[in-house]
Amino acid sequence: MSDFWVVGGIGGTTARLEDLDRAAAVLSSAAEVVRGVGVRARVLRHALVQTPLLPECGHERMLAIERVSWVDWGPGGATAIAWDIDDAASNLRQTVDLLEDAERQSMSLLEGLRRGWDKTVSLVEIGVWVPLKVVGAGVGFATDALDFTPLGWGGTGQVLDIVGGCADVINPDWTPNLAPLLYGDDLQFLLSIAADKLQPIIGGTAWLAERLGLEAPDGLIELLAADLAAVAIALDYILGNPRGLFVAPVASRRMVPPDGVVDVLGRLTGLSPTGADGPGAIAIERIEHADGNTAWIVEIPGTQDWSPDGSSNPIDVTSDLLLMATGVSDLTLAVQEAMRQAGIPEDEPVMIVGHSQGGIAAMALASDPGFATRFDVEAVVTAGAPAALFDPPDETSVLSIEHTSDTVPALDGKPNPDRRNWVTARRDLGASSDPLDRAADGDIVGRHELAGYLRTAERVDTSGDASIRAWFDEASPFFADEGSTSVRTVFEATRGTDRPIVASDVPAMVATS
């Protein structure tokens, strides 16, 4: 068996439900028409038998009666054929029903996530954010303030258990210590609690990823969603300061436009913390074709800071959690701001490329209807990202690259949907003939690293698979052709500054050769 295979896209295995439904309806119409032929044949036969004719026409009459009868006779007759066509329509409808059921159950899982999120938002906003504001405002711990304190912790413990450490700190009994905790060195204590609490989430998520089939109970999904969301909010509202995001271009230079997925993903190497572009960097490449058309590639790297402390680098685990729980994070905000500063017009094609968290951000942005009103995202490339949680529009051609042993793309708990506009290239590194791949497969980090995904991207570039070739056709504006040139600008995003997100002192971008 090959170590590389492709799912979805034009050569995929799942039909669009509406097409199936329409085909079933057309088949039913065909069955009715054929059934009508049978009825007509019987009427004609009756007429031929009953009509008085000259005796010399007897032989022709018998012949006509026989041949008209033949139209509706036996398994090849009209009525039997109508039943056959009906049978095909019925089978197709059952298939549609099964697929719709599967889709409904998937939606139910997503709805569970949303419910968990909403519940946690309301609990945390009321139970945590409000008292913090009250305390932070120096109102003290008067009765009025205590009314806002999270008296519901006990009752909602099962939902917010994951922030139990944080909740303990904010427990009414502890409340007198809250203000110094918030503003003093003891903040580190809170951070360590949160870090400890993250471990079971990560383990729990991996566990759930194996079980997030359609049979997964809603309650379990809600619990996990609530856990993720609670931690994200706790980190966001209590521990970190995601506001004050500052985005500015720091370097710009001419490039040769990418020639394939290897080139596109390869750009992300420079955006790694140790890469040429430095930490907290995202990039936007403007490709100009000889015919005057312009296309844009937005490059988003994977998680760079694994401390859940809302540090200055927004490409961190806090953004990871927020992205998975809500689809919005400082990273997506930073990308949008960079795109705005780059001056990407709403009618020019955009491709968003991301590894790991960058892939999540790419899918989140491409699936955001509001974002779609400002930018024309025609293509997305993800590598090692749990992309299946998102629902990009049909107009966006998605290419997802996943390693079967990489747990990160499995965090969405289900395979990527098989859609005409979504191609997933999967690879089993352990079955590869390349010793580098097999070595990477034995290392939990190596399976996820960009270097391995670049080797898999080579397979994508050289694949003759119909889905992949169709994806390349649709993404052609983003690749080099005769006379095309490009300018790549790196933007740095910094969190926790006092500067506004829309920076007025951003230097003008100057392309340098």
Place this chain on the structure above:
Amino acid sequence: MTITLIGDGVPSVPNYVRTGAALAREEVERAAELLRLAADVEWVSDLAGLYHERLSDLARIVTALGHRVAVAEAAVNTLARLS
């Protein structure tokens, strides 16, 4: 009372029988067209492979039905010419 005689009074195949046979042929053509339409959906898949196979079978038997109808129509027309 005035009696109006139509035709020559010789018994003959009614027009509706002839037109009925022609209509049956058109209906079979319509059914074949619908089958082609059902096959022409925007998807390609393993499921579609099986389904297209089934549709091809149906198209074949509808074509055979069209042959039966054409033979019947010819017989009716021959009878109509003689009567």
